[in-house]
Amino acid sequence: MPVDKTTTPPRPNLIDFHGVSMVHYFTDNxxxxxxxxxxxxxxLIATYPKAGTTWVxxxxxxxxxxxxxxxxxxxxxxxxxxxFLEIMIPNQSSGTxxxxxxxxxxxxIKTHLPVQLIPKSFWEQKCRVVYVARNAKDNAVSYFHFDRMTCVQPEPGDWNSFLQRFIDGKMVFGSWFDHVTGWWEKKHSHPKIHYMFFEDMVEDTGREINKLCSFLGLTSTTKEKDQINNLVV
Structure with a gap:
């Protein structure tokens, strides 16, 4: 079935927002x-885009x-x-x-914001944060395919040009490297950050759930673990 382009909004352009590449859907509010x-x-569940946000x-x-x-x-x-805290799409309820x-x-509450743009009240209230990082190669591939299907992101172009923009940090929510290292450094001054790796979750989900529960002060039942293990990543 052909796409009705008259009802599809134009893709947004990247803008420089406080030194981070963004689109207006995440800055209008x-x-x-x-x-x-x-x-x-x-x-707060924090990740770079396509790093396991929905899973966690x-x-x-x-x-x-x-x-x-x-x-x-x-x-x-x-x-x-x-x-999704920062999202603002016309005719839909905002994330806030x-x-x-x-x-x-x-x-x-979930966010893709780099650590320096997080609302200060999360730090003032000493909220717990679960951050998930994913290796750059798989993150870039997933981001590319996501951008091909969603209209709230800029046009991805071909893979070679997309990968170069990813390397240069010209992506919505900025540089992958700056994002993962910024949050890594923050966890040293904010003890309530639990920093997880997507690959560790894939390797041994039960082990990582136990670590997460320890951080949150929770216990997980066998039924819950079975439900989690049956999720499709």
């Missing part, structure tokens, strides 16, 4: 993002709410359960509005 009021029990969001939602809200995973879309409307405790 900037005042509300920076003034977002985090709560001490909020958990699902895992955390399952660990916290599967016993008290067993139908939650099938009754409510994940994007409503774990809002969705996060403010959450009635769960804790609130699970």
């Amino acid at each position: 900037w005042e509300k993002i920076q003034n977002f009021k985090a709560r001490p029990d909020d958990i 969001s699902y895992i955390l939602d399952l660990l916290y709410f599967s016993q008290t809200q067993p139908d939650r995973q099938t009754s409510t879309p994940l994007n409503d359960r774990v809002p 509005d969705l996060a403010d409307s959450l009635d769960t405790c804790p609130r699970l």
